[in-house]
Amino acid sequence: MQFADRLKSLSANVFADMDVAKAAAIAADQHLIDLSLGSSDLPTEGYILEAIAQALQDPTTHGYALFQSTRDFRVAAANWYAQKFGITVDPDTEVLALIGSQEGTAHLPLALLNPGDFALLQDPGYPSHYGGVYLASGQMYGMPLLAEHNFLPVFSDIPTPVLQSAKMMVLSYPHNPTAAIANLDFFTEAVEFCQQYNLALVHDFPYVDLVFDRSQPPSILQADRQRQVAIEFFTMSKSYNMGGFRVGFAIGNQALIKALRQVKAAVDFNQYRGILRGAIVALAGSQEPIDRMVQTFQDRRDAMVKALAEIGWKVPTPSATMYIWARLPERFASDSVKFCQDLVQATGVALSPGKGFGKSGEGYVRFALVHPPSVLQESARRIGEFIN
Known part of the structure; x- marks a missing residue:
């Protein structure tokens, strides 16, 4: 069976590779904290x-x-x-x-x-x-x-x-x-x-x-x-x-x-x-629920920025979105995919490698703030053990 040449460009997918890494971590009895997907955990009104x-x-x-x-x-x-x-x-x-x-x-x-x-x-x-x-x-x-x-x-x-x-x-x-x-x-x-x-x-x-x-x-x-x-x-x-x-x-x-x-x-x-x-x-209808949603993500942002600073990883405080875009510590910066795969294997914390968003994203990772502050703080603690 023959397939179109256009599929060749779609064969490599960093996020599919991360899904494999997440599945392997779960199989190894890691408790997964998935910060790799920007899918809100908040309920529809x-x-x-x-x-x-x-x-x-x-x-x-x-x-x-x-x-x-x-x-x-x-x-x-x-x-x-x-x-x-x-x-x-x-x-x-x-x-x-x-x-x-x-x-x-x-x-x-x-x-x-x-x-x-x-x-x-x-x-x-x-x-x-x-x-x-x-x-x-x-x-x-x-x-x-x-x-x-x-x-x-x-x-x-x-x-x-x-x-x-x-x-x-x-x-x-x-x-x-x-x-x-x-x-x-x-x-x-x-x-x-x-x-x-x-x-x-x-x-x-x-x-x-x-x-x-x-x-x-x-x-x-x-x-x-x-x-x-x-x-x-x-x-x-x-x-x-x-x-x-x-x-x-x-x-x-x-x-x-x-x-x-x-x-x-x-x-x-x-x-x-x-x-x-x-x-x-x-x-x-009323847009008041949006204000509550924004406050929820702002609280999460503040908690995560503070928790990362406490483990020695200082990141900029974003003014929008549900993400933190963080430059990797120098010794990990050459391969964001490997960092994320090793991190989830060792700690159960899943992040998105910057390379998956384009070559200029290499050296960064993306945190999706899709868990309550207590879970984000726990993820930072695990990350701290890994990088330190």
Whole structure:
């Protein structure tokens, strides 16, 4: 049996290797503390679950969900966006329901790239951004995100030959894995750069609410109010603890929304309409639960930063996301994968190796703050025994 050449690029996966290492640690009777996955451990709010439960009794929700059946959700998303950012968008032409934002970021390259075209991606960056370009037979140019530049790309460093063949740029702030944030001036620069080089500007925005100083991170569309080049992806997974329900949406340029909708129509329908009803209730209802969620992760951040300092590993205090991006101690910095594999084998604590997010991530690890402070403190204690 023969398989497509595109699978060769997907054969190596650091996170699959880490899953093997975690399974081996469990088999060796280690008590696993998994800080490697950014999947919230917090429950979905009861009023959201109740809306979904009530929909189960409505037989009109039981069939296929095509585009028109998502309109109530698209209207709710447009209203939420207008209230949050002060920008009015058309729910029929500028909003698209998605089975999680990852579906959108992975499928959009199929609509934009011909084989050999470049996508400008963050390095380090979220793996599905790379996977979608692989599947579209595109080429990737990793824009290095370095601490000395506050983990923001330097657009002037992108080679001219790459720009001549580039069709899209992908950004995501607050950023996974570095937890960096970007201001509106940076987004304005990005919009102008993409207009100059005729690039689609893609902004993945899962951490729109998860900031710790009560500020509102900017939307890319605040820098592109006419929606000339930009599309933005949102998810219900982080703000509303609905990761398993797989619901998100895109807002932006009409042509980009239409192109993504064409790809989507060839691949899938939408999720169960009852889930969309729950999402509508979440977007339209009280946002007070988000404040509690943010405070929970801030408490965890503070506990973990302090616990790591106590074992001699000083890390920056992130101002957003559910992650800590930490430079490895010098003697471990050359191989983040080996460090993480050895750590989980010896202690049961699982982290994400920085190399899994791109070559510029080597020398770092990512902590996902998906356990209560007491568990995070215990993980730091075990890490301290390992590194010291």
